[in-house]
Structures are given as structure tokens and as C-alpha cells.
Amino acid sequence: MTRSATSTGEHTGRIARRRVDKFEERRRELGDAALQTLSELGYARTSLRDIAQNSGFSHGVLHYYFHDKFDLITYCVRRYKAVCVQRYDDVVTTASTASGLAAEFAAAMVATLVEDAVLHRLWYDLRSQSLFEESFRADVAEIDASLERMIERVVRRYAELAGTPSVCGAPMAYAMFDGIFQQALLRQLSGDPSAPEDLRAGVVQMLAVVTGTCERQ
Amino acid sequence: MTRSATSTGEHTGRIARRRVDKFEERRRELGDAALQTLSELGYARTSLRDIAQNSGFSHGVLHYYFHDKFDLITYCVRRYKAVCVQRYDDVVTTASTASGLAAEFAAAMVATLVEDAVLHRLWYDLRSQSLFEESFRADVAEIDASLERMIERVVRRYAELAGTPSVCGAPMAYAMFDGIFQQALLRQLSGDPSAPEDLRAGVVQMLAVVTGTCERQ
DNA sequence: AGGAAATCTTGACACTCGTCCAAATTCGTT
DNA sequence: AACGAATTTGGACGAGTGTCAAGATTTCCT
Known part of the structure; x- marks a missing residue:
């Protein structure tokens, strides 16, 4: 004591x-x-x-x-956020063209996919845990929210630079980017060598999709 | 023996x-x-x-x-697929208009969100496990692939009915729908009463987004 | 009905787990 | 140097784990 x-x-x-x-x-x-x-x-x-x-x-x-194991895990979850969220902030401010922003943002996502793969898989693991343990949900929701704000800033800025408003709201935009990142992570950890490049292309294309500035295919 | x-x-x-x-x-x-x-x-x-x-x-x-616990879990994963994948197949075939297909598909997703929420959270849990345990990856990847094909059929048919080709490939489309479903599931299990309706609207809008047929907002 | 095979129960095993605590050690102040 | 507080150790505990095997029970064919 x-x-x-x-x-x-x-x-x-x-x-x-x-x-x-x-x-x-x-x-x-x-x-x-x-x-x-x-x-x-x-x-x-x-x-x-x-x-x-x-x-x-x-x-x-x-x-x-x-105090106990839960206290430790909770502390870790909060610390993950501190490590992870801050990473993209300068990307938004430095870019001056839509395609430049897209390229930089995609590069940043690819970098963290490659460098922090094991950290990200922990995030998805803990988010899944929060589906079962209610005590995790508050922290998980907070991290999700801050990630959503990050995506929102990127999309908003991209739309601004491209001159066309976004075709969907922030929650949907976040869900979409989260979805392709998750798939990329699974492939990256499975040893698929084309996972980074596919994610890069996917991010660039998705920015075009959510602003309606992409050609048909 | x-x-x-x-x-x-x-x-x-x-x-x-x-x-x-x-x-x-x-x-x-x-x-x-x-x-x-x-x-x-x-x-x-x-x-x-x-x-x-x-x-x-x-x-x-x-x-x-x-044989052992892993054998049982693997059996469960395979069985989940049998339970889950078949659910959307008739939706695609019965619809005759784009908006009708969108409505029916969205309704089907909402139904399974509400009725099978605990089953879906298990899916996300096991998919997260596959990020750590290599032995799970093959089965998880197979389920992911069949879900992707299901999404592809829906999107392809929708684009056909709408008369405009899809603006993204099947992997990205699947990742996007998976992303919003996952977010909806988290909110549904947290007791958010607007989760089903938001998912419905999100699915409809996302079908419009991936075919480039949605208005700016 | 009888007997062999299939099926199910029960208890045990060797671990690992989170938690707690008394003792040992280190640290900072006087 | 010496003392008290802070920190660290390492063992112990009870509960829970997957696995196994021997015995009880049921099923099914002759």
C-alpha cells in the first residue's frame, strides 16, 4: 500500500x-x-x-x-492511440494539390502498414474484444472516433483541393478506409508482397471515389 | 481408438x-x-x-x-461460412431494378445485423485471430473470398441494372461494405438504436458511390 | 438374449493463469 | 552511516485449462 x-x-x-x-x-x-x-x-x-x-x-x-490485468490492457489501448493517431497530421497540411495529398496520404498508410503491422493487428484484435467485453468499448470507441476525424480531415482537404465536395459523410468514409486497410493488413501479414502497392493504389482510388472524381472502369 | x-x-x-x-x-x-x-x-x-x-x-x-480444440474451432469456422454466405443469393436474382436491388440487399444486411449480431462478432473475432495464428488464415481467407464474390455479384448486378459500370474492383468493394458493416455491428452491440437504419442508408448510398450514380453532398 | 462395437461419463494429469504477500533490495533523506 | 519509504522479487494460492484414458453405458447386429 x-x-x-x-x-x-x-x-x-x-x-x-x-x-x-x-x-x-x-x-x-x-x-x-x-x-x-x-x-x-x-x-x-x-x-x-x-x-x-x-x-x-x-x-x-x-x-x-x-491495479489488475484489465487496468494494464486499458492503459495499453490508450497508449496505442497516442502512438498511432498523430502520424498523419502533417500530411494534410503540407500537401498543396489533390493528387499530391493523395500520394502522400497513401504513402503514409503504406508506411504504417509495413512498419507497424503487428501494432495494427493488435488494434483489430482489441476492437474485436470490445464486441464481447463491454468494458473495452468506451476506449475503443474513442480511438475509432479520433481515427474517423483524421480520415475526415484528409477527405475534406482532398475534396477542397479537387474542387468537388465529398459524396459521403465521415463515418462512411472512415469505414471504407478502415476496410481496405484491414484487408491490406491481412495480406501483408500473410506475406503477400503486393499488399503495400495494392493498398497505395486502393487509397488513391478511394479518395477519387468518395469525391466522385474517378473515371469509370 | x-x-x-x-x-x-x-x-x-x-x-x-x-x-x-x-x-x-x-x-x-x-x-x-x-x-x-x-x-x-x-x-x-x-x-x-x-x-x-x-x-x-x-x-x-x-x-x-x-481431434483437439483447434480441430473443433476450424470446424466451426467452416460451418459459419455455410450458415452465412448463402443468405444473399436470392436477393440478386429477384430484383429487377437498381433501386429495388439496393433496397432488398440493404434490408438483408440489416436483417442479419440484427438477428445474427453475435455470430458476426465471432467472425470478426476469428478473423482477428487469424492475424496471429497462421493456421487460421487459410479458412479465413476462403470465407473472405466467398464473401467478396457475393458482394461482387451484387455490385455487378446493380451496375448492370443502373446502366453504369462500377468504379472500383471487387476487392475494394468488399472491403468497403465490410467496413461499414463492422462499424454498424459495433454500434448495434453497443445498443445504438439507429444502427440498423444507418446501415441501411449506408448500404444504399455505397452502392450508388461505387457506381458513380450518387449526387454530391 | 448375448456380445461386440460404438458412444459417453468421469476423474485425473500436468500446466498456466491472475492475484496476492512476505521478504529482499534499492533509493532518498537526514 | 543509518534509517524509513519505495520498489522489486519470487514463491504460493486456488481456479481453470486442454488432454487423455479407463470404465460405464448405450446401440446394434446375430
């Missing part, structure tokens, strides 16, 4: 701050180890001992920094 | 047939119990004892009809 009440009477706020920092720092460290382990093994088969082993600490320490 | 080698010498094929039938019948029965249990609890938390309890048999019988 040492933490979580910030414990004893401290005169100077500096000491308390330092301690909180250190506590939070280790939490983050353990959270990252958990994130890595979860993205390796998946939610169904990741135990606290697996996570501890990946962190270099013993398994008992996890209950010192997290 | 009784089955799987079809065992001893039988003179009449009729007897063997009957036995195989009975064996397969019970396999199906247990598979359905497993399907129900999995769709209730999710892959991560379903044990063989849970499944047995839902089937009315003891837990030992599962290893009489299935």
Missing part, C-alpha cells in the same frame, strides 16, 4: 512531482512492454508473465504499477 | 454409411453448440467445458468427435 494515494505528507511539491514522474515513467515502460507482447501474441494468449518477461522485470511488479 | 479409421471390416456399405451419418450428425450438433458458445463468450474466453455444457454432453465427448 504505497502508491495511488500519493501517500505520505510531503512538504515540497518537487519531491512529489519527481516521484510521480518516476512512477509514470515506469508505467509507460511496462505499458510499452505490454504493447509489444500483445502485438506479438495477441490478446487471447498474452499472460502477465509474458509481458513481465518482455519488460525485464519480474511478474509481480505489474500489480505494483497496475 | 474407434473412429477416424472407419475401423473394422464392414461387408455392407449401408451400415458404414449410417454410422458415418450419425457421426457427422453429432459433429454438426457439437459444432453448433461450439458456434453458439463462441459467439457468446468470444474466442479468448471459450473453454471446451463451456462448449460441452452448452451442448448437453460431458466435456470428454469433444475429444471423441474432434
